[in-house]
Amino acid sequence: MSEIRLTSQHTRSEVIRCLRSALLEHGSATKVELSHNLQISFPTISKFLKQMENRGEVTTVGLDESSGGRRAIRYTYQPNYMLGLAIFLEKGETNYTVFNCLGEVIEQGYTHSMLEEGVSQLTTFIESKRNAYPNMNAVAIGVPGAVNNGTIFHIPGYENYHNLDLKKHIEEQLAIPTVVENDMNAAAIGYMAQREMGERISLFYLYLGKNGPGAGIIINGEIVRGKTYFSGEVSFVPQYDSRNLLEALANGNGGETKSTHMAEKIDAISRLVATITSILNPHYIIFCDDEIDTVMLNQIAERSTNYVPREHLPELAVSNLKHDYLNGLQRLGLSVLISQQIDDQHKEYR
Structure with missing residues (x-):
């Protein structure tokens, strides 16, 4: 949760939001620290902290060491308040x-x-x-x-x-x-947040899914939604003369054997990796660990080099979808x- 500074006229809701963010991020703070970090006047900080304390949203956790004057009261947020x-x-x-x-x-x-x-x-x-x-x-x-x-x-x-x-x-x-x-x-938001990735990170999180594939796309730390909020519906991505990604993953070429179908599945995913690499050039492409194992991940990485230069490939990784x-x-x-x-x-x- 990043700290937000207010440098202009601020509303009641902005002050409360920033106070909560700062206290939750830092664990505790004094009025002076909050006033300085948020660039909100000391009287305003005092007023809102008093209201929050009265309703049990914040509590005091003791006094700071004296620097010559009155010892400053330190406040902390009650995380179970909401x-x-x-x-x-x-x-x-x-x-x-x-x-x-x-x-x-x-x-x-x-x-x-x-x-x-x-x-x-x-x-x-x-x-x-x-x-x-x-x-x-x-x-x-x-x-x-x-x-x-x-x-x-x-x-x-x-x-x-x-x-x-x-x-x-x-x-x-x-x-x-x-x-x-x-x-x-x-899931993409959760993956980034859990690993505290920087704001400039770009990634593509792919789920093959029970109802067809879908993806979460983050560019420079921001979710990509698209003009009509249709971004990530990768099942429609055309891959072969008569098949899109959904069709390629579902039945491949009509291959008769399990090994043939797996090879076609690896190829379909590798083509998508190459497409995403060429268009977005992300830092990471993430797969779900219950869908792609280490052997398949290595096969996808190798197969992808048939379609895009190896040096431009993102890092391919697996993660737990439910957790993310x-x-x-x-x-x-x-x-x-x-x-x-x-x-x-x-x-x-x-």
């Missing part, structure tokens, strides 16, 4: 975590798949978690489809969620701030949490 829920929908099951403002997991588990059911099942599940954790103030939902500002507009095989504004639905039904993200975008996915959703949920506004009567408002 909690978030990260939940991702898959064909086989629904995974979730409840986490605090430090990203620490309070509860983690899974339940049955809700993709083939109506959205009411998902709403009921989220409501049950909010009842168990009344201070749950953010929900981050991941879906295997293309998302435009909370609306799922491309999710093959799951008509109940097609053209559904899931963000609006959850917020209207449960009054919990919600963010909805494509699964591979969330949940971590990415938590990061998105944390962003929502630290932006929460709370009135003087301790009630949330948006």
